[in-house]
Amino acid sequence: MSGPLRYITVTAPDGEIIGYAWGSADDTGWIHRAASSTDAFRAGIDWFGRIRDAHRRGLTPAGVLELFSHEPGVGPVTEAPDMAALEELARIVTPADDRRLVDQLVPAGHPAWTWLAEAYDALTDADREVAWDGDGTPDDGDRADRTDREAAHRAAADGGAAGGGAAGGEPSGDGTVRTPVPGPAPVYSEQVQRVLRALQDLGAVTEEYRWMGHPLPEVPSSGRLSPADAVRAATALVCGERFHPGLVGDALHSGLLDAVVLSLRAWHAESAADGVSSAPCGRAEDGSGRQAPAVPVPVPRAAGGAPRPPQAPVRCRYCGGSPAVDVSFRAHRGLLVLLGFRRMDGPMCRMCGLGVHRALTTHTLCWGWWSPLSLVLFGPLTLVRNLLAVQRVARLAEPGPGLLGRRFDPGLPVHRRPRAYVALIPLVWVVGLIVVAVCAGG
Numbered sequence: 001m002s003g004p005l006r007y008i009t010v011t012a013p014d015g016e017i018i019g020y021a022w023g024s025a026d027d028t029g030w031i032h033r034a035a036s037s038t039d040a041f042r043a044g045i046d047w048f049g050r051i052r053d054a055h056r057r058g059l060t061p062a063g064v065l066e067l068f069s070h071e072p073g074v075g076p077v078t079e080a081p082d083m084a085a086l087e088e089l090a091r092i093v094t095p096a097d098d099r100r101l102v103d104q105l106v107p108a109g110h111p112a113w114t115w116l117a118e119a120y121d122a123l124t125d126a127d128r129e130v131a132w133d134g135d136g137t138p139d140d141g142d143r144a145d146r147t148d149r150e151a152a153h154r155a156a157a158d159g160g161a162a163g164g165g166a167a168g169g170e171p172s173g174d175g176t177v178r179t180p181v182p183g184p185a186p187v188y189s190e191q192v193q194r195v196l197r198a199l200q201d202l203g204a205v206t207e208e209y210r211w212m213g214h215p216l217p218e219v220p221s222s223g224r225l226s227p228a229d230a231v232r233a234a235t236a237l238v239c240g241e242r243f244h245p246g247l248v249g250d251a252l253h254s255g256l257l258d259a260v261v262l263s264l265r266a267w268h269a270e271s272a273a274d275g276v277s278s279a280p281c282g283r284a285e286d287g288s289g290r291q292a293p294a295v296p297v298p299v300p301r302a303a304g305g306a307p308r309p310p311q312a313p314v315r316c317r318y319c320g321g322s323p324a325v326d327v328s329f330r331a332h333r334g335l336l337v338l339l340g341f342r343r344m345d346g347p348m349c350r351m352c353g354l355g356v357h358r359a360l361t362t363h364t365l366c367w368g369w370w371s372p373l374s375l376v377l378f379g380p381l382t383l384v385r386n387l388l389a390v391q392r393v394a395r396l397a398e399p400g401p402g403l404l405g406r407r408f409d410p411g412l413p414v415h416r417r418p419r420a421y422v423a424l425i426p427l428v429w430v431v432g433l434i435v436v437a438v439c440a441g442g
């Protein structure tokens with residue numbers, strides 16, 4: 001689809017953008033944010049259903065967006081030049097996305113780090129030469145007494161020939177799974193399989209990264225991936241192997257698997273040296289009876305959790321511009337006993353922040369007085385919080401070009417918006433009441 005369209009940004013209560021609902025002249029739709037968490041992805045599926053249902057019930061696309069734009073966590077209706085621009089916005093990866101992936105890794109003191117180091121260091125040239133099993137018959141061996149989890153490990157390492165559960169293999173009576181389609185399959189050595197198992201034990205293979213639909217990360221010239229990219233690559237390799245047998249073998253040759261392991265080990269060494277762990281100390285578990293690392297690793301937890309990976313500057317969540325700052329703006333509406341609250345979270349650049357501030361503050365000045373609690377508490381509180389937030393935004397430099405190219409138009413200052421002066425009505429009323437009371441008393 002080409003041509004301009006309108007969209008709303010849907011945000012989860014924790015501040016993560018779930019995705020974007022769009023409306024063109026005659027249709028509506030939903031775009032998941034590509035790097036979102038699994039929780040946000042599930043919430044996005046619900047949103048998609050609600051958008052579609054509203055459209056089916058006869059609302060126009062513009063009406064659908066207008067309707068949902070008043071819900072908590074939903075931004076104002078915004079215009080995008082075309083679908084490609086919106087898709088680009090949905091592809092933005094935030095520092096929080098990186099952090100969430102790194103948080104999946106076990107703490108620095110967990111023995112899985114040692115397992116990975118031992119398994120990787122023991123790899124020989126022979127391990128890197130992957131043979132292919134012509135008829136694809138899996139080696140049944142002693143699998144009957146393995147746990148399901150190990151079977152899944154093995155399935156991944158065997159390249160699906162042993163039947164990856166996720167690939168749709170059928171469970172058999174002994175708890176293992178068999179592939180429905182036998183074919184040529186790579187045979188990875190025990191050492192390679194140990195490396196892959198260690199990556200899983202580390203938490204580097206995680207459902208928090210939806211690897212399908214993303215290209216496999218490439219080996220950078222430095223040979224070093226960010227910890228988040230290492231998790232992405234590990235997940236894509238281990239899970240992708242079930243669907244594309246030989247992926248791990250390719251990664252052994254291209255150096256991607258080495259980059260994953262070495263990057264994770266380097267990051268682990270640094271975070272251990274910094275005395276921070278990537279997860280709460282209490283999470284460490286060792287069900288295998290293997291030895292914990294001989295060297296005691298300090299694992300006091302720093303406030304705020306995992307160290308932030310070396311990262312891009314904070315970007316505005318609405319336009320993608322930078323610099324941006326993490327702020328929230330609020331609006332309040334009080335009508336007798338009905339109270340409405342709305343909140344929009346950052347990060348926001350200067351332009352978008354001013355735009356959001358002016359819109360929500362004007363709304364509050366107009367609607368924030370008409371219930372007793374609003375008059376004495378919520379109205380003034382909302383205005384003060386917005387004032388504090390806008391000071392942080394106003395200090396920012398003008399944002400560079402946004403990745404989307406469009407951003408909020410700050411529009412007129414609040415004092416030039418007639419609706420803001422509705423606030424004078426309760427003020428005059430209160431002052432009038434006081435004057436009457438004083439005069440009557442005198």
Ligand SMILES: [Zn+2]
Nearest residue numbers: 316319349352
């Ligand atoms: Zn912006």
